[in-house]
Amino acid sequence: MTTVTRDFHFDRHDEKAKTRQLLEQEWLLTNGLGGYASGTVCGALTRRYHGLLIAAFPSPLGRMVMLNRLTEAIRFPDGSTVRFGGDQREGGRLDFEGIDYLTGFRLEDGLPVWRYEIMGSVIEKQLVMVHKQNTVHLIYRLISGEQKVRLKLQPYLQFRPHDASVDQVVDDPYMFTAVQNRYQISIGSHSPQLRLVINGGRGNFTLEEKQSTDIFYDVENARGYDALGTLWTAGYFAVDLAADQDAALTASTESWETLAALPPEAALAMERERRRLLLAAADPKARQGLAAELVLATDQFIITPAGRHKDSVRAHAMGDEVCTVIAGYHWFTDWGRDTMISLEGLTLATGRHMEAGWILRTFAHYVRNGLIPNLFPEGHNDGLYHTADASLWFFHAVNRYLNHTGDDATLQMIMPQLRQIIDKHLSGTSFGIGVDPGDGLLRQGAEGYQLTWMDAKVGDWVVTPRRGKAVELNALWYNALRLMQQWTEKDDPAYSRQLGSFAEQTCRSFNSRFWYQEGGYLYDLVDGEQGDDDACRPNQLFAISLEHPVLDREKWSPVLETVRKRLLTPVGLRTLAHGHPDYKPTYHGDLRARDAAYHQGTVWPWLIGTFIDSWLKLYPDQVPTAHSFLDGLASQMSQQCMGSISEIFDAEKPYLPKGCIAQAWSVAEMLRCWLKTAP
Secondary structure (H helix, E strand, O other): OOOOEEEEOOOOOOHHHHHHHHHHOEEEEEOOOOOEEEEEOOOOOOOOOOEEEEEEOOOOOOEEEEEOEEEEEEEOOOOOEEEOOEEEEHHHOEEEOHHHHEEEEEEEOOEEEEEEEEOOEEEEEEEEEOOOOOEEEEEEEEEEOOOEEEEEEEEEEOOEEOOOOOOOOOOOOOEEEEEOOEEEEEOOOOOOOEEEEEEOEEEEEEEEEEEEEEEEOHHHHHOOOOOEEEEEEEEEEEEEEEOOEOEEEEEEOOOHHHHHHOOHHHHHHHHHHHHHHHHHHOOHHHOOHHHHHHHHHHOOOEEOOOOOOOOHHHHHHHOOOOOEEEOEEOOOOEEHHHHHHHHHHHHHOOOOHHHHHHHHHHHHHOOEOOEOOOEOOOOOOOOEOOOOOHHHHHHHHHHHHHHHHOOHHHHHHHHHHHHHHHHHHHHOOHHHOEEOOOOOOEEEOOOOOOOOOOOOEEOOEEOOOOOEEEHHHHHHHHHHHHHHHHHHOOOOHHHHHHHHHHHHHHHHHHHHHOEEOOOOEEOOEEEEOOEEEOOOOHHHHHHHHOOOOOOOHHHHHHHHHHHHHHOEEOOEEEOOOOOOOOOOOOOOOOHHHHHHHOOOOOEEHHHHHHHHHHHHHHOOOOHHHHHHOOHHHHHHHHOOEOOOOOOEEOOOOOOOEEOOOEEHHHHHHHHHHHHHHOO
16 A cells, blocks of 8 residues: 655745745644644644644643653764754744755655755655553664764653643642663652653763743733743764664653563554554545545544543443544544534544444443533543534434444444433433423533533633524434434333424424524524524534435425525534624634634634535535535645644635634545545
């Protein structure tokens, strides 16, 4: 199988443009535990989340920055030394020569590779993380030029939670120990330990403790957060780099025995083979080109969370691992809604049916009072349940899983939880979630909570008020009723018939209540705190796109046409139509300003999935047209995060990527729709 490569192309003639590109372009590598490495192409730290090793630990630690960056230098045989790493300093001043020597950056099967041309020598650096370990290897190769040079690597760090402010001060001093070729750094007896190993010719370490006190994080500054931080180093490694001998620095929180068992080159070979097998297992149409890149991108989000406990009976009986989905990098954890929407694209389109089953059975284990968790907070094993739609998306995900696998054993195993969800929604559950017996529509709302996916809230300010009967919740509820009716028809026909009656009532009420005659589309909310909401939003499309559409067919065309004209962009759907008084064209500024725009115009690429599904239901012979709606997102694979797709985009040209640099449902829905519409 050929290597899947994506090259980063930067401006070689305009130094200012090149510098800006190298500072803005980011990369991401993950380890299957929730940990990651990430940064800018040039190596400067611009986010609090940037680092070469962000390790994932069991609660209460969560994810922690363990190694922030390296300064790198080459000494040539004639004694000259060239530094090719660096930072931004206070005020945004650039302090690195690396930009002058960096001539290439690419992803090889998703693994980042840098290429430097320095005084006639070509050096490449490749970064690899070991799957299911908190270990990163930085491997250096001398491609051409001198036969041997001396490589100097100085690790800088700031131990802290990955979402903590960059100006956080460490209470205890760093402790550095060295025994032969094993180097270790910690802060106190209860903190994680960073272990460092240098591999190559004549490697040694020189103690040279110092601090850099004015590291400037540009993106944090733009987002309204503290932007000046301090990094500490114990000294530097020096190692020979030769044409016939690579050099590597390993950083890890694993045991010395674990590190000894898998040296850098073996780790790289193993990870390449793992990625080759991922592509081999995927849909045949997803084994090359853009689709193959998307398959590799999906792997970033499927994790076994560090320290999350198994349900001993269920897990061991099925041979399960606890498996879940990181909603987005860098700051999201696993979210129920995002997981269920993403499941098909992340696991079923990629041939990872076993993991899909693990995910569904894991979340079934966490059903409480008819709800699956909204999210698991950083560093916690217990979920938060304040969501009205995640439990309904669960039915959608189970149905897609069954369509792909026919795994009736899993359906029967989780049937008690599915039935609990239905029954609790009928009788009423937490946060005011329950069916209105008068019309059969699902309502929700509780003081202090935003329960739909449009959940932005700043203090007491609810940005997008949606308490009442939301359009997508009732589309999902109807779909869940019909699916459950189907799944129980054989074993409990009386219950199945009862669900059919509830579904018919919901359908009648939906079509009489949600149709906004004046606009020719659907209300976003009925019976809200301020009455019915006629804001034109994309949520109405779920009344068409789900397997059991609740909207009468004669209304599909006007709804889809309204969304196409008012909400469709090259990178997804706007969350609010232009012209509404709350519409925001860009997503920028501090937290309050960003949340004010989050669902008030900002484009979400995952919504292209419901648009394409609706389009193909209405125009099944226009598959090429449906495929063309993905062209804009395809071009985004080289924007913000190389090889992935961002969480959101501005609502107006040039549709700049914003939010999380890599988002599960953005990637999942792009891949699912790409395969669905590919020639």
